[in-house]
Amino acid sequence: MKRLFVCVLALVLTLVTGGARAQDTLRIAAVVNDEIISVYDLNMRLSLVVAFSGLPNTLETRQRLGPQVLRSLIDDELKRQEATRLGISVSEGEVENALRRLEKVNGLDRGGLDRFLASRKIQKSSLTTQIESEIAWRKLVQGRFGALSQVSNEEIDEVLSEIESNKGKPEYLVLEIFLPVDKPENERETLSLANRLIQQTQAGANFQALAQNFSKSPTAERGGSLGWNRLGQLGNELDQALAKLRPGQLSPPVRTIDGYYILYLREQRTARGLSNPETAPPVVNLQQLFLPLPPGAGPAAVADAMEGAKTFSDKAKTCQDLEKMGKEIGSPLSGNLGDIKTSALAPQQRDLVRGLPLLKASRPLRTKDGVIVLMVCRRDRVEKLELTAAGQRERIADRLINERMGLAARQHMRDLRRAAFVDIRL
Structure with a gap:
């Protein structure tokens, strides 16, 4: 069938x-x-x-x-x-x-x-x-x-104690894709999909976009972001996979009792504990010049676009120059991208912007649809974010509540599938 x-x-x-x-x-x-x-x-x-x-x-x-x-x-x-x-x-x-x-x-x-x-x-x-x-x-x-997912002060105290005791240990900024296996007959197909998603990511597909479209975890709406985690927080199977990764690497499909997970390790740092403030991600105002390429463009067309983008990059001295160039070539995706946290940029774009002087055009970057040149019009000062004790407790409570509601949502979705009449006609 x-x-x-x-x-x-x-x-x-x-x-x-x-x-x-x-x-x-x-x-x-x-x-x-x-x-x-x-x-x-x-x-x-x-x-x-x-x-x-x-x-x-x-x-x-x-x-x-x-x-x-x-x-x-x-x-x-x-x-x-x-x-x-x-x-x-x-x-x-x-x-x-x-x-x-x-x-x-x-x-x-x-x-x-x-x-x-x-x-x-x-x-x-x-x-x-x-x-x-x-x-x-x-x-x-x-x-x-929501009302069934509330957490007690004792649970929050336990998490705070754990954070402080793990000060100085590695922490991992992790993204996930979760693919449930609700029926044994779906096992092979789900594993096959997990492997295809890994292959597509390695070929240049956006992991966060794949998570938004395929992951069945509540983190899907955040591009699969699990935030900062330590070993011991994600469960034995995921911990073992995470420990083998380096920043920028993907795990193979990890089988758990509920289904398959794919982990992407974005960054790694040393845990600061409760006393040290967090650093807010820098905010930049970006101007973009976009030169489109048709699907399946050959090497010659790509080379021409890269050379053309380099010419524009060399000539542009201000964000207004780059904006004018975008209008001259009639590129609808050129223009000012607004204020963006650097942490929200795709990895290649983040690397392009990091350390780029103000009002200096970047080198051309090949994307899936064309070639882009970026310019930082403004870079906001990085600030330290000091959470009050109440703020720390509120953040922990929100995370625990979201985890519990996510589990309840998956269980309810499973019940709806089992009770539904579904007739696939293809």
Whole structure:
């Protein structure tokens, strides 16, 4: 049956590339409790995942991701139905705020997201539907499990004591992708997906974007960020994998009782304990010049773009110069990116900006869609963040509550899947 599903899916995706939108709107990919997910819905979500993850938009990629993306659509529909049953609604303002945050995270100016989607022929409604589902689910989880996830002063005291006792020991800034295995028959397919995500990340795909689109952990909305952790906090299986990593490295798929994890170690530091203040990440105001490249551009085209970007870089002396150049070449993704924490930049961009003098254009950087040049228009002074005792306790309480609500959310989602009628038609 699985082989037949893959073959039919390949045929569907081949037809979609031919542009049969009206036909795809009528074709059924799955039925979830009498609600229909169309082939068109599936292909729009696939295009969305490919665009934000930096994956190659090829038929092979879409075939491989198709089953997992369809399951994500099914989960979103189950979340939407459960929220509707409980009378939970999402306002237009909440969706707009989420879209603005998404623009900022991806380095786009206001309205840049609309241009990004239009250039890839992706309907904005596909993204807003996904956002509405996630917001409604977050409200549901908070309302249903928030009161049951409270922590005691004794638990907070225990964490504070542990932080102080671990002063001077290594700490790890970790990101995760979690892929649950709800049924034994899904074991092989889930492991295969985990390996593909690792391969795509190693080939240049954005790990945070992959986490947002594929991870089933509550950390997905934060790009998979687990924050700073020490050995002993994540469980034996994950601790063993983490201990073998160096900054910038990925773990192989790690099997736990719930499913597979992929860990990405971003940074490592020495624990400061409770007495030393944290350093806030620097904030920079960035100007970007973007030279687009078509998908599958050959070496000659890439070399020409890199040379052209270098010429612009050598000529630009101010952010206004770089902005003018972007307008002259008609590049919609060129412009001022606003104020951004350097910690929010992609690793390659962060390396490009680190140590770059003010008003000096960077060297050209090849990205998945083209070539960029960055210039730091302003760099804010780095400050020390000293938390009060009350602030430290509040932060710890929030983390413990989020962990408990995340576990409750996964269990509730598992119950919804088991109780649902789901008929996959592909």
